[in-house]
Amino acid sequence: MRRGLMSWSKKELPATVLAARVKLLREAMQAADLDAFIAHTNFTRPATVAHFTVFTPYWTDGLLVVPRDGPTTLAVALSNRMKNWIESTTQVDSILCGPRPGQMAAGALKTAAPKRIGIVELDQLPAGIAKDLKEGLGRASLIDVTVLAQALREKADKAEIGLAQHAAALASDALDAGLSAGEEEAGALLGEIERQARLGGAEEIYLAAAPDLAEDWRMSRITSATPLGTRFAVRATLAYKGAWIRLARTIDRSASGWESAGAAATQFHQALAALRAGHEIGESLAGSLKGLQDWTAESSTGNQPLKVLAAAKWRPYVEPEAQALLVVTARLDLKQGPWIGAAPMLVSEGKAPGKVLPAR
Amino acid sequence: MGLSEERRARLDAAMDQAGLDALLVYGNGWQCDYLRYLSDFGILEGQGFALVTRDGSVTLLLDSAVEAERAEIECTGIEIAWSPEILAALEERLTRLGNRKLALAPYRLAPQALVEKFGAGKLGDGTGLIDRLLMHKSAGEVEAVRRAARLADEGYAIFRDSAKPGRFDYEMIAEAEAFFRSRGCPDNFQIIGCGGVEVRGMAPPQGKKMKKGDLVTTELTPCVDGYYAQICRTLVLGKPSEAQLEAFAVYREALEAGIAAVKPGARAADVARAENEVFRKYGLGEYVTSAYTRVRGHGIGLFVDTPPHILEDVEIELVPGMTIIVHPNTYHPEVGYLVLGDSVVVTDSGCEVLCQVPRELFAVGR
Numbered sequence: 001m002r003r004g005l006m007s008w009s010k011k012e013l014p015a016t017v018l019a020a021r022v023k024l025l026r027e028a029m030q031a032a033d034l035d036a037f038i039a040h041t042n043f044t045r046p047a048t049v050a051h052f053t054v055f056t057p058y059w060t061d062g063l064l065v066v067p068r069d070g071p072t073t074l075a076v077a078l079s080n081r082m083k084n085w086i087e088s089t090t091q092v093d094s095i096l097c098g099p100r101p102g103q104m105a106a107g108a109l110k111t112a113a114p115k116r117i118g119i120v121e122l123d124q125l126p127a128g129i130a131k132d133l134k135e136g137l138g139r140a141s142l143i144d145v146t147v148l149a150q151a152l153r154e155k156a157d158k159a160e161i162g163l164a165q166h167a168a169a170l171a172s173d174a175l176d177a178g179l180s181a182g183e184e185e186a187g188a189l190l191g192e193i194e195r196q197a198r199l200g201g202a203e204e205i206y207l208a209a210a211p212d213l214a215e216d217w218r219m220s221r222i223t224s225a226t227p228l229g230t231r232f233a234v235r236a237t238l239a240y241k242g243a244w245i246r247l248a249r250t251i252d253r254s255a256s257g258w259e260s261a262g263a264a265a266t267q268f269h270q271a272l273a274a275l276r277a278g279h280e281i282g283e284s285l286a287g288s289l290k291g292l293q294d295w296t297a298e299s300s301t302g303n304q305p306l307k308v309l310a311a312a313k314w315r316p317y318v319e320p321e322a323q324a325l326l327v328v329t330a331r332l333d334l335k336q337g338p339w340i341g342a343a344p345m346l347v348s349e350g351k352a353p354g355k356v357l358p359a360r
Numbered sequence: 361m362g363l364s365e366e367r368r369a370r371l372d373a374a375m376d377q378a379g380l381d382a383l384l385v386y387g388n389g390w391q392c393d394y395l396r397y398l399s400d401f402g403i404l405e406g407q408g409f410a411l412v413t414r415d416g417s418v419t420l421l422l423d424s425a426v427e428a429e430r431a432e433i434e435c436t437g438i439e440i441a442w443s444p445e446i447l448a449a450l451e452e453r454l455t456r457l458g459n460r461k462l463a464l465a466p467y468r469l470a471p472q473a474l475v476e477k478f479g480a481g482k483l484g485d486g487t488g489l490i491d492r493l494l495m496h497k498s499a500g501e502v503e504a505v506r507r508a509a510r511l512a513d514e515g516y517a518i519f520r521d522s523a524k525p526g527r528f529d530y531e532m533i534a535e536a537e538a539f540f541r542s543r544g545c546p547d548n549f550q551i552i553g554c555g556g557v558e559v560r561g562m563a564p565p566q567g568k569k570m571k572k573g574d575l576v577t578t579e580l581t582p583c584v585d586g587y588y589a590q591i592c593r594t595l596v597l598g599k600p601s602e603a604q605l606e607a608f609a610v611y612r613e614a615l616e617a618g619i620a621a622v623k624p625g626a627r628a629a630d631v632a633r634a635e636n637e638v639f640r641k642y643g644l645g646e647y648v649t650s651a652y653t654r655v656r657g658h659g660i661g662l663f664v665d666t667p668p669h670i671l672e673d674v675e676i677e678l679v680p681g682m683t684i685i686v687h688p689n690t691y692h693p694e695v696g697y698l699v700l701g702d703s704v705v706v707t708d709s710g711c712e713v714l715c716q717v718p719r720e721l722f723a724v725g726r
Contacts, residue, residue: 123447
């Protein structure tokens, strides 16, 4: 459940940017002959609704309704007492609160009587909400518009890049502060990183660690007293005002390992900078990372933040667009032991190098 | 027997009784209890399904790569599978089950394509079966809630000590969260209210700066071994006013009345009524309606807010082993939103209060 700072920074995400995003959506709706657009949100799948409205529910779920013309509506399964909070974190014309978002959303479209309604990730819609929507919308055709919604988000706009940069900087600073505290126990380290991230205004942070890479490279949450090994890795998955990133670091406290881990981090950043629009991600990484064992590329263009686009174990042909925001995770097998890194990046236009975040 | 084995034995018995060959449960980071009951995995990102068959095998299917990796370490004795195209992967597995009798829970939250594809004929509604197991806890489960309640007490002390005029609301939560992570607690549900008569409820922190005289309300809900316990307390920055003290006394009386009503054979409605009668006695009956408050308490366990909901129209009978929080939280017209609540477990003779933090209106930062 979300309990970090949830507020709308109009400086970082101006109302005009949100209005421009909705305008682009409406143009796409017109091209696809859609009368209305619906996206579902809960706090594990909030990315589409947050992109158009800022809103992420800390609890329960809701639906955003965008008719081709007329007011936008957010129907949320929270009580009316929460309306002020929703208003303070949301740009939308109308907010409806009640236990059945599906019924409320259908009610909001009653006058317009749409015939073709596009729904993002239609298959994934919770069955209870889908039932209420279908009953309320009568004979309207419900069409999956996941691809349409993704296309609108493949190139990040300036505000989105700014928020991702802020998120990456927050995670980086929190990792720096935690790692410099000299903790010897994994839970104490994660506690310090979490404190720093939340004090900095993180909306959410999920921490995981591989406390001793000599034993296991896989990352988990730490639920019992666990000493940190000579070589360990820690990962922060952080949200800042709807922008999600991952940042992972490998630390080696031996003299030779320290140098090797540093060199691997440099190599990783160079490999990310070398990712080009129009080139397959896996091929690019394999060509520039020595000892590559595993990799994952994620983006937040669907409802789920940081959804896997492609990975070593699942490899649809993916060529990133210029100006796409990605999060890349890689595991290398080095002489000194496993090395794990993750970072967000912005794919550049043409032959210019990609920008690894946080860019300082 | 560990907690997950204990749950599995109870589940097997319930599936036997229902004549089920397999049970499929859905979960995500919001509603995680059904998935946790079967797989012992506390999901954070993406979504997952657990499929349990009568031959004893459990498969946990996840669509997040990082979560699948974590599950490999955190879950033992079950098959972990990762698929970014989770519905297609699941469909293949369900088709392989042929005509065996299968149920799904929670039906209302599961992806609609799954329900539509297989229909109620193939995929019955198993929500009630799991709900009963979630509500009636074993001794081992109660002990986990008890441990979570102790951690909630400690967490509240950290939260209270971090309150100072000039601090932001999210900074207080940062201190509580850091404490929980350092103690191996992977999750906590917490909302906060900060201010005076204008505050009508609690929400996530919004960046409010605290000032003298503000009431700071919170419900804090850490998780231990998958089980949550909750505590609700209110503090005031500086010296409490007479009005704040008088108002708080009503909430304390209501909490005590509610807790006194928790006993085997009582209904959830009896507990709500006992709390609400105190407000009515003081002419505050309007403030126990849905315009001002959601529930007068609720179940706790593998999720932070489960049945039975403590409301005057909920006739669920309380039985030993149920764990609930009793909280007469609501708006007070003279001072604003106030909260006070303790987690309890229903015993053979009444109830055991699990929270030990004094029921005071704490004055801090004087």
